[in-house]
Amino acid sequence: MRLSQGFWQTYKETPNDAEIPSHQLMMRAGLIHKTAGGLYTYLPMAFRSIKKIEKIVREELDRIGCYEVQMSVITPAELWKETGRWEAMGPQMLRIKDRAERELCVSPTNEETVTDVFRKTINSYKQLPVCLYQINTKFRDEIRPRFGLLRGREFTMKDAYSLHIDKDCLNAFYEKMYGAYVAIFKRMGLDFIVVEADGGAMAAGGAKTHEFQLVADIGEDTLVTVPATGYAANIEKAPTQRTGLKPQVASELTRFSTPNQKTCEEVAAAHGFDITHTLKALVMQVIRGEKTHYYMVMLLGDDQLNEVKFKNAMAADHVRPAQAHELEKLGLIKGFMGPTVEVQGLSVVYDLTVDMNSSYVVGANVAEHHMKGFVPSRDTKGNVKSLDLRLAKEGDVMNGQPIVMKKGIEVGHVFQLGDKYTKSMGATVLNAQGKAITPLMGCYGIGTTRTLAAAIEQNHDQDGIIWPAAIAPYDVYFGVIAKTDETKKVAEDIYQTFLAAGIEVLYDDRGMGPGGMFKDADLMGLPCRVVLGERDFAATGEIEIKVRKTGETLKVQKNALVATLKEKLQSLGKWA
C-alpha cells in the first residue's frame, strides 16, 4: 500500500483514556478508533492483523476436522430460557425486543444456538463426533470495560463446539483441540502458557478445562507455575502448600485482652505471636438454590481465602463475605470472631493448612478479646471440617517444588461441558444399540481481538509496537529519502519488485523527512524496515534493512533485497 494514498494516521500524544501500553499504542499507531465505551472500530492496519490471526485459527481448526459456520448474532430468548441462562446470565447479556415485542439478545456466547442446531440435525452416533466453529461478534455488557480491546463489550471470538457419543470420544477430541490451540499460539509467535483452570458452575463433575494465557504484567489472571515439573494452574485452582510451619504444643485455652486489635497482624504484633500461630475467621454467605447458609472460614493469620475454591467446595451458586448487619444477627463481633462458641445457622470450616492438633490464637467472641491455646480438634464448637480453601501465594510449594507466580491474559479456553446443554435442551442421538442417549459437548474459545491486543502488550518497547511477523499488518515498511526523480523511480521499481515477490509492503511515499518517517516506522513496528536513501544509494548502491525486533541493520545491493528480506522474515516466523 502507498501511504500517500493510504488511510493511516499516527499521533504523537496518547489519548487520556488509554492506560496500558497496548491500548495506548493501538490508538497512537492508528489501529483502532473508539466508537463508545468498550466499542471499537478496527481500522485497516488492525483489521489486516485480525484477518491473519483468523486465518491461522481457521487453518489449524480445519486441519483437525472442524467445520466453520456462522450463527446468528441475535438469538431468541426461548433458547436461553430452556437452559435457564436467560435469568442466570444477568445484566451482562444485552436484551432487546423486536417490533412484535419478542425478546431477543445479542449473543454473549452460543452454546444454546449450537445445541439447537445439533438436536435438529444430529440423530445418529454415526454422525459423531462433530465440531462446528465460527468467528463472530459477541457482546457482553461488562460492568466496567477497560484496557481497550482487552476487555471491550463488543469483541470477536472464535467459538467451537463439539458433540460426542461418550466420554472417551470427548476426551480424545479435547486433546486434539488442545493440540490445535498450542499450534495456533505458537504460529502467532506469542509467549503463552497453558494452565489448569477452574470449571466453575459450567463444569460437570471432573470435567477438564484449560486456559491459554499470554504472559504479561498487566494480565488480570494470576498463574501458579512449577518450573521443576512443568505444572501450571490458574490461582483459582492451584492447590499449593506452605512451608516452614511449626506446630505449637497444645496448652490451656486462655482469654486475654486485645483492645482495638482487630486483625491477626495487630494481635500478633502486640503480643509477640508468630502470625502463623494465629487464625483468622471470615464469615461467608453461601447461597445454594433458594437456601442461604453462613460459614465461618478459618485460615492461618497471613493467608487469604480463595473464593473460587470455597464456592466449589460448598457446591454453592453464590458466595460472598457476610455484611455487618448479618454478623450482628449471628451475634458475632467483627474483629473478635472465633469458633469458640456455637452459633445457630453457622458452620465452621478450616483450611487444610491449619494443624488441627496445634495451638492457635483466635477471636474470643467477646469484644476486645482473643484466646490463646486454642486447639481446633479439641476446642471447636460443632463439627470440624478441613478443606483446601486458601489462596496460593509466593513462597508456596507444590509437592515440595517451589512455585513461580505470573500474570496472564486469558486468550483461549478449552472446556468439557458434559451434558449440561444437551440434557437441558433435550438433544439425543441413537447409539449402536438403537437407544436414545444424551451426547456430550465440549466448547473451545479464542478471543481473536483480545489476542491482537495481548500480542501488542507482550511485544512492544518505548518506541512502539514490535509485531510478531506472523500477524503483522504488513511485512515491510519501505521508506524513501529522495530528491531526484531518478531515485524516486528506483523506489517505485523496488516497490513493484516487493509486490511481485509477494512481500506485503507499506510504501512510505509521503515525502516526509527521515525523522518523522523513522518514528512512524518504529511506532507501527512492522518486522522489517527498508530505507532507500539517495546519498547512500548513489555512493554504494546499497539499501538498508533494519529488523525492528533486534535493531539489527544490514545493507544490501538492490538485487539482493528480496532474497535477504525473505530470509529475515522467515527467521522472524512469518511463515510459521
Place this chain on the structure above:
RNA sequence: CGGGGCGUAGCGCAGGGGUAGCGCACUUGCUUGGGGUGCAAGAGGUCGCAGGUUCAAAUCCUGUCGCCCCGACCA
C-alpha cells in the same frame, strides 16, 4: 451501583461574567533531508446537553448525559 475526577478544535491542554486561545495534527507555498527541519499564510468551535440567574454565560446555579479511575459485581 457506591466513592473520586473530567467534559473547551481530531489529539494533548490553558482560560474562568463582556472579540474563543496554545501545542501537535491538517491545508497551501517556500525551505530542509538519516531520528518528529524551519518560516509564512490558512482551514477547523453552537466551550457535552437542557433549563435558570444576568443587559450579557464557555465562565455562576440546577438538572441531565457521557467519559476515566478506585471499589462492588462478573457461566
